[in-house]
Amino acid sequence: MGMTPARRINVEIGELVLDGFGNVDHDLVADAFRRELTRLVTERGVSAPADLAVDVVRRALPPLPPTASPRRLGTALARAVHSGLERGSP
Template sequence: MGVIVFEINELVLNGFPRVDRDRVSEAFQRELTRLLHVAPPNLESGRTVDVVSLPALPPATSSRRLGEMLARAVHDGVTRA
């Protein structure tokens, strides 16, 4: 498998007043790495995929759970591309 690089320019979390961004980031990275190992996307070399928007998420989610949900949404976006 080749190298997959994700570049996230900005992530805005509206409606999550008590979110711990470090926990969100840690959970996001861990879950996305796991998903990419379990189900890697079928991307051609040099191809890029833009994931512009993510689905609405429940506002009462913990920081860890939010990071996992974001990772799944990104993974779904790149595997459907």
């Protein structure tokens, strides 16, 4: 029985601005983002290989308090991106 080769998905974010979160540790946010998005794509896959518009991510991002931890920010961002990938770009 042969295995289906894994598809590689590249996510490129040119710039991410987190307004209202003070001096958040960007490396911790990025690490949490990578881990959560990898988990979501591995478990649930994606249906839209197209470019994902910023407004799609914004609509899927829940309101977060300014005191949110870097891990919570990264996880929420990854879930918003994955949600957009599941629905596809408008």
